Amino acid sequence: MSRDTLVLTESTYYILLCLTTPKHGYAMMQQIEQLTNGRVTIGPGTMYGVLKNLIEKRWIEVEETIGRQKIYALTEEGHHVCLQEKQRLEEVLHHAKQLLEEGYR
Numbered sequence: 119m120s121r122d123t124l125v126l127t128e129s130t131y132y133i134l135l136c137l138t139t140p141k142h143g144y145a146m147m148q149q150i151e152q153l154t155n156g157r158v159t160i161g162p163g164t165m166y167g168v169l170k171n172l173i174e175k176r177w178i179e180v181e182e183t184i185g186r187q188k189i190y191a192l193t194e195e196g197h198h199v200c201l202q203e204k205q206r207l208e209e210v211l212h213h214a215k216q217l218l219e220e221g222y223r
Contacts, residue, residue, distance in 0.1 A: 129158070133150070133160070133165070133169070134178070134192060136222060138197075140182075141165060142190040146190075177192070177199055178191060178192055
C-alpha cells in the first residue's frame with residue numbers, strides 16, 4: 119500500500135457515504151444503522167467528533183443551519199475521497215476472493 123493511500127475507518131466512510139445527499143447528524147446515524155442492518159451504530163459523541171474532523175479536512179461542510187440543527191454536505195474533495203476508498207475496498211475484496219477461492223482446498 120502506498121503512502122498516499124488513505125484508509126478510512128468504517129464510521130468515517132459510512133458518514134461520508136451518507137452525505138451524498140445533505141443531511142443532519144441524527145439522520146446519518148439512522149441511515150447508517152438501516153444500511154448495515156444494525157451492524158454499525160454510531161452514537162452522538164462519535165458522530166459529532168467525526169463530523170468536526172471531516173469539516174477540518176474540508177471533506178464536508180455545513181450547508182445550512184436551522185436553529186441548532188446543522189445540515190452537512192459532501193465537498194468535491196470529500197467525494198473524491200469516497201471514490202478512492204471505494205476503489206481500495208474493491209481491490210481488497212478482489213484479493214480476498216482470489217486467495218480464498220484459489221488457496222482454500
